[in-house]
Amino acid sequence: MRHRYFRSEPGPQPLRQVVERTVRFEEVDPLGIVWHGRYPSYFEDARLALCNRIGIGYRDCYAAGVATPIKQIHVDYSKPLHFEETFTIEAILHWCDAARINMEYLLRNREGEVTTTGYTVQLLTDPHQQLPLLVVPPFMETFRNRWKTGEIA
Amino acid sequence: MRHRYFRSEPGPQPLRQVVERTVRFEEVDPLGIVWHGRYPSYFEDARLALCNRIGIGYRDCYAAGVATPIKQIHVDYSKPLHFEETFTIEAILHWCDAARINMEYLLRNREGEVTTTGYTVQLLTDPHQQLPLLVVPPFMETFRNRWKTGEIA
């Protein structure tokens, strides 16, 4: 795989989710391509879809008294996207032993070309985002066990 | 300096520009802090102010038939920003011999704490953003000479 932002840790295979989106008029800049600052929104669409599917979405975290603030985002732009172009966003969750969420993203246009890649790093914290959790909270531990056993894939 | 994203190249001191901005209601998320995806806009405010001041703004580039697409953006979030908080954004242009623009950013809150850092890498290309320029175009060369001689600082 060409794009690899995270050091590999021993653990189960990454979890993946693909969502589709079409470029809106408001997302396109005067040069006719998507403004670079819209991509965090694109990443978020796939991240939330993946997190909701595997039980660690906003509501799951909120119910558990855990927040997951973004500590780092990175985007590499290879090819532009244009008005009304339909593209896919793939979020790829990598295994990580620590109390953090490491996710990678690949955007592909209709021709299947990778237009954009990137990653986010999220910490697990108290609900006020003040204190990083030192141990992985129970609901996240449950999720990780189901990931390890292959119950979630 | 704590934040250094670019390898140092021999050349003149970095160019700096600070702008001020206040967090808008629409920029704040349900958790009461600025949504992480707003920061490319914050970086852009300082980048454009710096580029306009030193003669390599959008209009300068457009007049020269050059585009400067963002190829990479990176953000590290240390502390949150809140509604109606006033903060500064500093853009720091690092010397680089190649046909690219390497810029670093520091956001500071009213207490002077660094809340956010990051960088962007821009390529110089033809106006249609298809072909990277192999040589630095004349208007950019002129700017770089004025930077080297200290005429721009």
Add this chain to the structure above:
Amino acid sequence: MRHRYFRSEPGPQPLRQVVERTVRFEEVDPLGIVWHGRYPSYFEDARLALCNRIGIGYRDCYAAGVATPIKQIHVDYSKPLHFEETFTIEAILHWCDAARINMEYLLRNREGEVTTTGYTVQLLTDPHQQLPLLVVPPFMETFRNRWKTGEIA
């Protein structure tokens, strides 16, 4: 019908298009509801879907050398929308003899309640949006004839 923003003109029945959308995290304000300024984007989703379907989308207009700038927008907010809530947006194009596009919008939540209504008025102009067209251009005339005959419904 409860919501009627345009005076009725003799002509064929309105054309309608419904699209679905889910509230994004970035669209929600600190009070936990969609910020009022996001709704023009919601209206636009349904408007573009309708215009594309009936042959008067951005590309159709561009090809015909016609622009259709928004001259007026109006939104009435009845009920809020919340994070991850799925809702529908209905665009309703009303017949109008003049060189303008009068469209009405209804948003409904999952319970079918109307949460928001509004309208836009667009003028037909030259491609630089300087001069309003005094006569309806041929491609629009063609569309209107197909609407009148029921070929488009």
Add this chain to the structure above:
Amino acid sequence: MRHRYFRSEPGPQPLRQVVERTVRFEEVDPLGIVWHGRYPSYFEDARLALCNRIGIGYRDCYAAGVATPIKQIHVDYSKPLHFEETFTIEAILHWCDAARINMEYLLRNREGEVTTTGYTVQLLTDPHQQLPLLVVPPFMETFRNRWKTGEIA
């Protein structure tokens, strides 16, 4: 005055606040002008500046246990705004006896031409935006008295 959206009620002169803003790159659409959906943000800049100055800002309302949701917004677009154009936004608060806030807006470009006008209507409600207040709450009453006596102008 050319633009008048609200019926005149007997009472003190309107309160006014002007703020300045410069069009950002991200606000401009592929046609080179500000996308129509950005204007609620422009209105909000002036509205918040005015409300903060006269003691009925978000924090004042929050402290009083009152919310002021937007129930209606209207925008009339006369002339476009372009990238890096500096313009002013004037918010004009009209006297109104009821538990609502009626505000009008005028945008002017550097030539002093009115480019855009509009208005918002806000209700006063409980903090959860469920119940409209039937009587004007004390902090708002205090503000209105100071407005009537000319202490605030």
